[in-house]
Amino acid sequence: MSTRGLARLHLNNLQRRYHPKLVAVGYSAINSFLSIALIAVAAMLTHQPLVFPSLGPTAFLLFSTPLVPAASPRNTVLGHLVGIGAGALGLAVTGLLTTPPHLDDVTVPRVGSAAIALGLTCGLMPLLRVSHPPAAATTLIIALGLLRTPHQLVVMFLGVLLITAQGLLINRLAGIDYPLWTPKSAGK
Numbered sequence: 001m002s003t004r005g006l007a008r009l010h011l012n013n014l015q016r017r018y019h020p021k022l023v024a025v026g027y028s029a030i031n032s033f034l035s036i037a038l039i040a041v042a043a044m045l046t047h048q049p050l051v052f053p054s055l056g057p058t059a060f061l062l063f064s065t066p067l068v069p070a071a072s073p074r075n076t077v078l079g080h081l082v083g084i085g086a087g088a089l090g091l092a093v094t095g096l097l098t099t100p101p102h103l104d105d106v107t108v109p110r111v112g113s114a115a116i117a118l119g120l121t122c123g124l125m126p127l128l129r130v131s132h133p134p135a136a137a138t139t140l141i142i143a144l145g146l147l148r149t150p151h152q153l154v155v156m157f158l159g160v161l162l163i164t165a166q167g168l169l170i171n172r173l174a175g176i177d178y179p180l181w182t183p184k185s186a187g188k
Contacts, residue, residue, distance in 0.1 A: 010175030032059040035166045050159040054137035062167035066176050069183035070132050073164050079132025080160040083121045087142025090117030101145035117143035
């Protein structure tokens with residue numbers, strides 16, 4: 001596609017030609033679908049847990065509200081990293097690192113793991129100025145033991161990097177002044 005063809009796909013041009021609300025809804029829906037579908041195909045091909053529930057709200061932020069600080073690459077990547085670290089720490093402190101999940105029989109250590117992980121995540125993200133609400137779900141996925149091995153945590157982080165890269169590419173191609181790393185409001 002030529003540069004001129006890409007210019008017609010910029011959101012501003014589409015919103016001038018069509019109902020702005022419908023363009024925004026379509027943009028969010030189509031790009032969230034494409035991003036998760038591409039990551040899911042990679043997960044199928046590699047047999048790795050690249051897709052997990054908190055990527056859904058991440059996709060929503062990236063494509064529905066791309067200019068809010070929580071949707072910036074920095075907040076997305078570092079917020080999920082905080083969630084992954086806090087979830088792993090919750091498992092370690094409660095002795096559950098090698099214990100498979102058993103959600104039908106919630107135990108005191110599992111409650112402790114979830115509470116520690118969520119408390120740390122919700123405390124550290126604002127402290128570090130990397131708030132990204134979907135990371136609170138990431139930390140619970142880990143603290144509840146659904147993904148817990150070092151390999152799974154690395155693959156999980158790779159999934160975060162993939163959706164962040166897609167958000168950056170797609171939003172930039174659409175003509176959105178999406179930040180390369182730091183949210184616009186944090187850079188001022």
